[in-house]
Amino acid sequence: MDKGYEKEGFETLKIKSSVANEFRIFSRMLSKSQSMTLLLMMDFFKENGISPVESMGPHMETLEKRISLLIKKRMNGMIAIMKDIEKNQTKPTVAMLYSLFEHTEPPKKKLILAKKSGEEKNEVRYREKKYLDTNDNEQWKK
Structure with a gap:
């Protein structure tokens, strides 16, 4: 049933059978009842000021x-x-x-853990062993 029109009765309109068949197909396309389809069409024409x-x-x-x-x-x-x-x-x-x-912006301080890229490159990681002289070996033996 159509919402808001449940208690209203039905009236008959005299229209040609070919027009009625086309209107029924159109109503099914809209998934509305025939009464609601006709009402929607009339509202459309009224709102937009269009005459068929x-x-x-x-x-x-x-x-x-x-x-x-x-x-x-x-x-x-x-x-x-x-x-x-x-x-x-x-x-x-x-x-x-x-x-x-x-x-309130605090002054920028250097981070304690921050690495200095310039010092790392100059730093030597491995040093050559110094060979001890024989005199030095005697000192160590004592």
Whole structure:
């Protein structure tokens, strides 16, 4: 049953059988009942100011203009909201954080564990053994 129309009775309309068959196929494509399909079609024509008798040429152009105006209005609204957020929230917060960190920045100290790349290259890792003279060997024997 159609929501909101459960208690209403049915009426008959006299339409040609070929038109009725096409309408039934169209209703199945929309997955709606025949009553709801007809109601949707009438609402569409009323909302958009379109007459089924007239051609869609000039009315389609006006629909495009309406849609483009709506999109522009919404975009302008979004831009205004973003500018307001930036002005009233983001910029003051950034300014406060900047002022906090500007005055209390600690001086930079060298890390204790930091390696000095220049000293490592000059440092010798292995040294040649010195051979002891015979005189030195006697000292060690004593």
